[in-house]
Amino acid sequence: MKIRKQFLILSFLVVSVPILCSVFIIIHTYVHSPNRYLLEGTVPPQKEDFPLLTDKELANLTNSLKMLPQEVEAVLCRTTDRKIIYSTIPDIKAGTYMSREELLEYASQTSDKYFYQFTRLPTIDSQTFLITRLSLKRINNEKKTRTYLKILFAIIIITFSSLITILFITRAIFEGLNKIEHSSTQLAEGKLDKPITTENNSSKENEFTCIMHSLEKMRCELLEMQTSKNRFITGISHDLRTPVAVIKGYSEAILDDVITEDAEIKRSMDLIEHKASQLEGMIETLINFMKLNNTEIKENLVTNSITKLIIDFAKYVEITGKVFKRNVSTDIQLPKDIRIPFNNQLVHRSFENLFSNAIRYTKDNDLIEIIAYTNETEKAKSIILQIKDSGVGIDKKDVDHIFETFYRGTNSRKEEGMGIGLSVVKSIMDTHGWEISVTSQKKKGTCFTIVIPY
Template sequence: MKINTQFRLLILGIVLIPILTISAQGILWLMQQHTIESISVPSYEEIAPLFDNEIERDEWEEIIRRIPHSQPEMNIMILLKDLTVIYSTAYGLEPGDTLTPNELVTLLDVGNDQYGYFIEAPGWLRDVGAFFLIRIDRSIARPPSPIVIVIKTLFVVLIVLFLFSVAMSFIIARSITKSVMVLENATRRIAAGELDLAVDVKGSNEITSLTTSLNQMRLALKEEETRRARFIMGVTHDLKTPLALIKGYAEAIGDGVADDPASRAHSVEIIATKVDQLEGMIDDLIDFVRVDTGEWRRNLDHVHIAAFLTSYTKRIADDADLLNRRVETAIDIPGNVVIPMDERLALRAIENLVNNAIRYTKPGGLITIKGYLKNNAVVIDVCDDGPGIDAEDISRIFDAFYRGSSSRREQGMGFGLTVVKGVAESHGWEISVESEKGKGSCFRLTLPYEPDPSRRMNPRTSGHDDTRKGAGY
């Protein structure tokens, strides 16, 4: 049972117990009143002859109204001056009976130890020539006074409330303690590294529901541990490849295998190429870690996106020309549009997309870079006319170390597009891809744009000439 439900039951019990107890006491009182023998009150027509028709109807109704309420221990009789009974709740005396003085004395003397008698003659009764004779049976206990009844009822309520509160407090405390012990045990197991054992969830309340979250955290930690192990293995494997080639050619030069100038020059060129490739891999790895840890947020600036893209496309056009690729650009973004970003990581993401397009485009191929506004967002398209991406690869091309069927022989660690996705998601941007086999691919970055000038703080116009290129994608 939920702890919240248990507390609600406790509060409900505290409210209902007094109500139910008082209601029960009232019902018992009503039942007691119902058990009192009904008093048969004679009608005016029956008693009028006893008064020799000298009593009016309204006078008799006033007498009836003023007759004291009968109690179990009390008998009430109304007698005329001639001792004629006109009203009686005593056994053996009926209205119309007439007592002699001796019978009255005998009535008062018999059982004097058991009965007590009172004679009263209020003015309103004396006016019609009658008086009350009240007999009280001492053997019947008188009902308690209303004050005593209230005190007893309150005492019962307090006792019941105390017992109920103790019982509910014990149940709630036991539930909380048991749940906390389960949670503590689960936490200790996870802290000890027992990620393969599922946390046993017992009961169902707000605390044990945390155990379900703890189980999800355990699975996430296990998945993260597996991912890190796979990450380390992938990085180690991909870094060893260029290092092995560098070591091999360096040993060839050192051992004199490459003894002629042409061989040594060729070996040095390959070593330099592999060093550049290794440097690019390390840069990719650093960017990947920065995005993964959120360190990039320390360098968040407001950048004029039009100048940023224009500066980059001018440089990449020259680089593509050296590789016999054609680059067409179309930047249609107002100069006052400012986007908050880590400029270095944003540049890295766009470089990765463009270098990826250059890599998979044949000599003479076309790469198109577009920038424009659409639906309150800056859209950057990087398209190529390369071989395209297989349909089964599109859903996984942003995964670390994954390489599609057309890129298995390419150099690099497979971090390029992973870094692009990480940069996009960490900035709150969107990255998508459309590709048609044999016709090319188009990657799209969507950057939400706030046209409110008050949000454009400390804008920076990009004009750097960073010529670094990503090595592996």
């Protein structure tokens, strides 16, 4: 679950729990309150003596009795003469006479349907009874009580579930933060050999697991960079040591008069100059590689004709192939002038690099092919450029690594270089949003394929 959703749920539960607790307290108080069983609106005891009441006073008393709630039925009986002076019970008529025993008998007979309440109203010289009744359907709250209890039980369950969910979400968030802290500390301390554990269950994917995946990817990249760095230091030390040793050896030989003949001195100086130029070229290549910045390249892309660039490159290949005694075949099938944004200098340089590798790993009269054509599908249009050769090919174990920085394959170790040429080509292709891939078979040749979308 996403952290955003977890925080929303957490916020909702934090607000809901106090509300649920308040509702619980209100319902619990009401269920256990005896006041809900009491009858309201009964007439308070009167100080007047009913026999001495005037008609007006009797009317006022009657009006007061009428103010009782509609569901409450009442009878007012004067015990001195057993006269019913007021009644809202259909079976007992006002003005009739009933003794106290008759009233009690009637109440007993109907007690299965009504709840009766007897109140004695003392007066000056007589006693008056107020009898009120309410239907048991009105006060029978057992079903409601059970309903209330179910509601209370549900509230308790929801509250405890909410609290458990809050604890679970809080624990998940803190565990995620602790893992991130531990993993980032591990990276900061340079402990790259230990993998960062990530959650493989897609149902538990969230922002924390994404960060963990990113940290693991960063760890792998840092480890690869460290490996490349060590490989580079080893390789560059070896590559730079060779010309330096030659320059130093011949210089010492000349200074120590080991070489004294003019012809030998001249040959030594030529060799020293050649190695110095080689050393300068290696340093220049290294500096250019370090300056290669993908952001700066993207900012300097200019819309040009990629068709013209490929045709010019094919012409260059044909001329250069003759110089190096290679059979060059070009097949450029681009039916129209296609213009896209690219860096002309860097793209041409990358094409030349691939062609130079084809020359380097082929022999006299071997075949090098340059093929270009368009490929159109429903989803995309692209130019396919292939640079093939029939040379020595690439070992299967090296194919997956040839675009890595400072990696030198089995065949390339016999040649001069630092193993950054193809990595530069890959970087240029990636910067332009193009794709480059390679297929090769040992002793049968190699094919580099570049996909240029337009």
